[in-house]
Amino acid sequence: MPDKPDRNAIEVVKVSKIFGSGEGQVAALDTVSVSIRENEFFTLLGPSGCGKTTLLRLIAGFDFPTAGEILLYGQDIAPLPPFKRPVNTVFQSYALFPHMTVAENIGFGLEMLGKPKAEIKARVDAMLKLVKMEALSARRTSQISGGQQQRVALARALAPQPKVLLLDEPLSALDYKLRKEMQIELKRLQHETGITFIFVTHDQEEALTMSDRIAVMSSGKILQVGSPRDIYDRPSERFVADFIGESNFLKAEVVGVSGGRATVKLSSGTEIPASLPEGLVPQGKVTIVVRPEHAQLSAANSGASLSGMVENIVYLGTDTHFHLRLADGEPFIVRRQNSRGTGDGIVQGGKVGILIGGDAAQVLKD
Ligand SMILES: Nc1ncnc2c1ncn2[C@@H]1O[C@H](COP(=O)(O)OP(=O)(O)OP(=O)(O)O)[C@@H](O)[C@H]1O
Ligand SMILES: [Mg+2]
Incomplete structure (x- = not known):
């Protein structure tokens, strides 16, 4: 450009x-x-x-x-x-x-x-x-x-x-x-x-x-x-996140804010970092957004941010969409690019861990 x-x-x-x-x-x-x-x-x-x-x-x-x-x-x-x-x-x-x-x-x-x-x-x-x-x-x-x-x-x-x-x-x-x-x-x-x-x-x-x-x-x-x-x-509010692309919305609680970033506690009790919309100093209960391709799955639960049950697996050639249900009942989608191979043991009805990396979550204003 x-x-x-x-x-x-x-x-x-x-x-x-x-x-x-x-x-x-x-x-x-x-x-x-x-x-x-x-x-x-x-x-x-x-x-x-x-x-x-x-x-x-x-x-x-x-x-x-x-x-x-x-x-x-x-x-x-x-x-x-x-x-x-x-x-x-x-x-x-x-x-x-x-x-x-x-x-x-x-x-x-x-x-x-x-x-x-x-x-x-x-x-x-x-x-x-x-x-x-x-x-x-x-x-x-x-x-x-x-x-x-x-x-x-x-x-x-x-x-x-x-x-x-x-x-x-x-x-x-x-x-x-x-x-x-x-x-x-x-x-x-x-x-x-x-x-x-x-x-x-x-x-x-x-x-x-x-x-x-x-x-x-x-x-x-x-x-x-x-x-x-x-x-x-970095959508600043729910409408923007919802209107553009696919989103997972999670309830969380702010446990700390420093250097323009927050640490939030998920429903699972795990604490993860999250970025903030400009000018927002969040407190208490918030909603965070995670894009489906910014989260990873692991067959094992250990070290994961959340755990879920696999409700549906949609194979689309270039990528696969995993429709999950979290322990608190909320839906969560993970999108993963496919490589050539024979799968990874993630099956419908199975339990999985969801990893939300250091720069995957964003706090919303509303
Ligand atoms: N001349 C008018 N008199 C009364 N209401 C109007 C007039 N022009 C637009 N509106 C109203 O103002 C709002 C915004 O209309 P606008 O045409 O700007 O929408 P838009 O974002 O261009 O929508 P679209 O994607 O359908 O074209 C709408 O609620 C519309 O009904
Ligand atoms: Mg118009």
Whole structure:
């Protein structure tokens, strides 16, 4: 990954957006603050209705915040109408003009800006090349495939050279294979143009593979912002851990905190170390999370953090999932990569030890 300069392209400062009034009032965004760096591939990830599109619309200027402000390179952009913001949007529906050719669609924004003909042609040619659509430039957009329409929509949004590109679930209409190809394509485009991308998805895998940083949203709030690895390895609360990847949640009690880490006592009585969300000094009863591939199994009980009974073994070729039941009745899953061999004596109905290593557990805020 190239070094990203540490300059903020967009700062969202305590932004709220309330729709409606009285009983029917909806807080689509509730005091959201987040900074997005220049040249960053930044993703808003969250379930349907959590406020992702609302936040994009406020940045684009299609709607106004009820409270708070949005800064672009340090300047409040509230007075700027959408077309004067150096921000462009790729909508989920593409919204191409079907009666226009590929080239006309790409040049449309530049025409609206009143750019000279020669400049428009040069930009359109460059964009056609960028999205590899030169051969289809004279085709009407009603006569090209979904993936090709997607590329035209991208080229059209990139043509006026915005500083920030907003992408609202741009890949959700594509089939799996095309979607995978377009993910790589989008990363390449972002890399080549150096434009800041704010990408919306509710697909956690897409978010993990594409983003420099991810903001996880729920019910109008941003719960956590971090690199894909931060978010996956160090979720700060249960919603984040649950929404991204598979998780084991364990009840535990804090017995000590030092140097930004805690020692917690599990239901088995065993004490293990656990990392902490930033700024949290936990006390008393807490929930910890352990990812299924971060725990190990042992046929013997001795030295294990917990013991469990094997309820189910699911062999998946590349790895095996062990569904366990702990002594306190809670479920626990261990995922293990397979190697070639004849097994290890772990059988359905058998007892096993579960090892939770020094950097496998994380304390949650809630
Ligand atoms: N114009 C509007 N009037 C009233 N409520 C609205 C309006 N636009 C959005 N909402 C509500 O605000 C909340 C957030 O909507 P938003 O479209 O931002 O969600 P989203 O995260 O983009 O969801 P999805 O993944 O389904 O696209 C929802 O509860 C939605 O019903
Ligand atoms: Mg949406």
